[in-house]
Amino acid sequence: MELNSIEEPEVDDRPSWDQYFMELTSVVAKRSTCLRRKVGALLVKEGRVLATGYNGAPSGLKHCSETGCIREERNIPSGQRHELCRGLHAEQNAIIQAALHGTSIDGATLYCTHQPCVVCAKMIINAGIDEIIIGGSYPDELSASMLEEAGVGVKRFNK
Numbered sequence: 001m002e003l004n005s006i007e008e009p010e011v012d013d014r015p016s017w018d019q020y021f022m023e024l025t026s027v028v029a030k031r032s033t034c035l036r037r038k039v040g041a042l043l044v045k046e047g048r049v050l051a052t053g054y055n056g057a058p059s060g061l062k063h064c065s066e067t068g069c070i071r072e073e074r075n076i077p078s079g080q081r082h083e084l085c086r087g088l089h090a091e092q093n094a095i096i097q098a099a100l101h102g103t104s105i106d107g108a109t110l111y112c113t114h115q116p117c118v119v120c121a122k123m124i125i126n127a128g129i130d131e132i133i134i135g136g137s138y139p140d141e142l143s144a145s146m147l148e149e150a151g152v153g154v155k156r157f158n159k
Contacts, residue, residue: 033063041090053093091120
């Protein structure tokens with residue numbers, strides 16, 4: 001899948017909207033409790049943040065920093081055996097947060113520090129998210145092809 005890059009000129013030293021939202025994803029990612037990768041996500045519609053999410057264990061459960069990472073212990077490569085991970089992905093947590101608070105995300109844009117995995121891609125497609133702006137890649141070609149097939153625009157953000 002070919003990604004279009006986004007490069008917007010700064011006006012009056014203010015960040016563009018994409019810069020603003022991508023910087024927020026980095027702040028959200030700092031809340032991550034994952035030992036492998038810190039990921040942050042924002043759902044945005046009409047210039048307003050609808051929900052945020054970061055990767056980590058479900059509410060009320062021990063964090064991986066307390067239990068250890070099963071996938072690390074077993075040397076499981078990134079992008080494989082998601083079912084062994086205690087955590088939810090940032091995109092999943094953002095979608096769940098919106099649902100929990102009764103916020104429609106149909107037609108929203110997802111800003112994320114990384115490309116979604118295939119599990120998140122399927123959720124994104126069914127949630128009606130129109131576009132994804134990503135900061136970094138992730139080794140999941142099936143995710144990229146499914147998003148393309150579904151007509152979900154994916155753009156890589158370049159500072």
